[in-house]
Amino acid sequence: MVDRDPAPDFVRAGGTGADVLGAGSAQVIPLPGRERQSRSVAEPHDAEVLAMPAVRKARIEPEPDPLTRxxxxxxxxxxxxxxxxxxxxxxxxxxxxVLPVLRVLYDKWFRVTTYGDENLPADGGALLVFNHSGTIPLDALMASVAVHEASGRHAxxxxxxxxxKLPFVGPFARKxxxxxxxxxxxxxxLNDGELVGVFPEGFKGIGKPFSSRYKLQRFGRGGFVAAALRSGVPIVPCAIVGAEEIYPKIGDIKPLARLLGLPYFPVTPLFPLLGPLGAIPLPTKWHIEFGDPVRTDAMQVDVDDPMAVFTVADQVRETIQRMLYARLAERGGVFR
Amino acid sequence: MPSNIVLVTGVGGELGGKLLVRLGSNPDFERVIGVDTVPPPPRVAARLGRAEFVRADIRNPLIAKIISTARVDTVVHASTTAHPAGPARRGAIKEMNVIGTMRLLAACQRSLLVRKLVVKSTAAVYGTGSRSPAVFDEEAPLRPPSPTGYVADAVEVEGYVRGLQRRRPDIEVTVARFTNLIGPQVDTVTTRYFALPVVPTILGYDARIQLVHSADALSVLELATVADKPGVFNVGGDGVLTLSQAIRRAGRVELPLPKGLLPSIGKVLRGAKVVDFSHDRLQMLQHGLVVDTTRLKREFGYVPRWSTLEAFDDYVQGRGLRPVVDGGAVSESLSRVALAAARRR
Known part of the structure; x- marks a missing residue:
């Protein structure tokens, strides 16, 4: 009520002023007129003054400007x-x-298109299984942005x-x-109801040579399936197309990798030839697809039966491979 | 059968001393005896009430005599220290921890009247590194970060406790694994570390830290003594702080140093008798350690009243730590400048 009161007052005051102006009288008149008007109704005037900051605050609070934020x-x-x-x-x-910076890379550099956003659950836990590629795990970061764009949740x-183990990288990953x-x-x-992303191919996937692009590698020990089965959450197979070509790995300097304690030291057509410039990822066009969820709560699978667990893992692996081939057949080119 | 005659070790320390006072004021106990090589701090000694203090060394056979002649039925072993306050003689503390525990447990095994043992341990026993899970539960394997540090002692102590459990299954054993203790009056390596005006950290790492308020630690030990709660329990406040966040909350200046440099800085600080930078501590500062306290809440039935953040703030206020750099003031002047600039535009 307090908020609303001054507004009609203002309209009225402004109206009076305009009328006076319209009447063609001297321009000095409206000011004393307004003053007189407000002085004649002293109580409402006080109320008006008090109400003003409240009105301003109410207007700012819901949408703080970027600077305040x-x-x-x-x-x-x-x-x-x-x-x-x-x-x-x-x-x-x-x-x-972090997300705003990554989103620039996501929108402008890789121009990511997502498919099957509705397959990400709006709440509750789910295990997202991605293929891994690109020499440097940019695909994981882009997948985070994609999941956040598609569902508003954090992967x-x-x-x-x-x-x-790596300095700076480790704390960043945790943050x-x-x-x-x-x-x-x-x-x-998963039990906390989070969306958990896994890349079961690990280093075998991200560090594979360019010649074996889009060929899914072995899926580790299938531990991710056991985790999903124990928590009873769905498994969402996801395919990332486009990350394979950002750093085409055509060679591997093993002694250097051993020296630095890394799993591989990549050689791409531009790196290390062009130095830091060669470390800029190629601007490929990305497609990220979230597949149909595989429900594990209804599955009659014994977690302690490794054979059954492997079967589910293989099933998920084949689904992702199929999704990859379908997307590859559909895409127009690597860069557009 | 409820506890009747209680023996508390390590009453010369902050936690042990306060526990002695608490138990001493409990009318359910017939006798409460505190032992240590040093008397309790004066402000604790003044409030002892019915509790008794016996100056005895748990490494000495005399302890067996005290246990049998006083007809002790409950032993609270609170003298183990995994985080000694300042640099102390490594050998002396190891002997107190390991040999002392061996002697004490040997005495417990002998005395048929002993039916309950409460042991103060540390969450550091899980060890931590790049390959350890983010959160440890009680089932996680114990991996001391170095074979000779204080944490290795704590693992050894727990080994002896399990040995006693095997040989005397009738004794109910409670092991409480505390995360870093904090509070206005606590003097450990952690509290000394955050009181440094310039806090050295490891460049490129930002550990998660979990703390437990000394009041909660005291309540857990008291509850374990008063009621029968056998088992192993992690004790820590809810939530975590990152190291850099804690340093900013305390208004200290963070000084990230390459990992290779820290041991030498540590030696200087050790020499100046300020704070101890052991290998175990460095490991903590690099990777951090967080434990799951579900079992404490569900089975033990105690919910810590202080979260990690509240406990830390209480320490900062209680210690009267004046900020070296006031982050709030800095951001305030920054926002005044920025808003003025925006208004001009």
Whole structure:
């Protein structure tokens, strides 16, 4: 009520002024007139003055301008006033800083198109199984953006221990919500109702030579299936097309890799030939498809039967391979 | 059969001393005896009430005599230290931890009246590294980060406790694995670390830390003594802080240093008797350690009253840590400048 009161007052005052102006009198008249009017109704005038800031605040609060938001973010960062979950996921940092930057790469550089967004559950846990490629795990980061765009939820990827061993990379991975690929963490996340992303091919997939692009590698030990079965969450097979060509790996300098403690040291047509310039990923056009979920709660599979677990893993693997081939057949070219 | 005559070790320490006072004021116990090589701190000693203090060394055979003559039925072993406050003689602490525990448990095994044992342990026993899960539950294997550190002692101590359980299955054993203790009056390596004006950290790493308030730790030990709650329990506050976040909350200056440099910096700080940078601590600062406290809440029946964040803030306020860099003031002046610039435009 207080908010609404001054508005008619203003309209009335403005109206009077306009009328006076319209009457062709001297321009000085409206001001004393307005003053007199408000002085004659002293109580409403007071109310009006009090109400003004409230009106302004009410207008700003729902939609803070970018500057206010940025300043609030900086304030929270400087005073340590933010929440981190037990895995080290920093939601505020991810949403305010990391995702916007990645989204530029996602929209402008790789021009990602997603399919089957409706296959991502709106709530509850699910295990997303992706193919892995591209020498550097940019596909995992783009998958995070794709999942966030499609469902508004954060993908919690499971990453290799190497990631957490590397300085800067390890804490960054934790802050954007990734954790170690182990059954304990996977089940904890799934039971918490999170979307968990796995790349079961691991280094065999991401570091495969360009000649074997889009050929799915062996799916590890199938631990991801066991985790999904124990938590009773659906498995969503997902295919990423386009990441294979960002760094066509045509060679591998093994001694250098051993020296640096890395699984491989890639040679692409441009890297290390062009130095840091060669490390810019090729601007391929990406397609990310979320397939039909495989329900595990209705499955009559014994988790302690490795054969049955492997069967499910192979089934998921074949689905992803099929999705990859279908998308490849459909795409117009690598770069468009 | 409820506990009647209680023996508490390590009452010279902060936690042990307070526990002695708490148990001493409990009318359900006939006798409460505290032992240590040093007397409880003066402000604890003044409130002892019915509790008794016996100056005895648990490494000495005398402890067996105390247990048998006083007809002790419950032993609370709170003297183990995995995070000694400052640099101390490594050998002395190891001996106190390991040999002391061996002697004490040997005495417990001998005395047929002993029916309950409560052991204060540390969550550091899980070890931590790039290959360990983000959250440890009680079933996780124990992997000391170094074969000779304090954490290795704690693992050894737990080994002896399991040995006693095997030989005397009638004794009910509660093992509480505490995360880093914090609170205004706590003096451990953690509290000293965050009190440094410039806090050295490892470049390129930002560990998750979980803390438990000393009041919660005290309540857990007290509850384990008063009621029968056998088992192994992780004890830690809800939620985590990252190291950099904690440093900013305390208004300290973070100084990231390459990992190779830290041991030498640690030696300087050790020499200046400020804080101890052991290999175990470095491992903690690099990867952090978080435990699952579901079992504590469900089976043990205790929900920590302080979250990690609240416990840390209480420590900062209680210690009266004046910020070296006031993040709030910095951001305030920054926003004043930015808003003024925006208004001009």
């Amino acid at each position: 940025a300043l609030e973010f900086v304030h929270n960062r400087l005073t340590g006033n933010y929440d981190v979950d037990e895995f080290g996921f920093d939601e505020e940092l991810t949403e305010s800083l 919690r990827h499971l990453a290799a221990d190497l990631v957490f 954007v919500g990734h954790t170690l690929a182990c059954n304990a963490d996977a089940e904890r996340l």
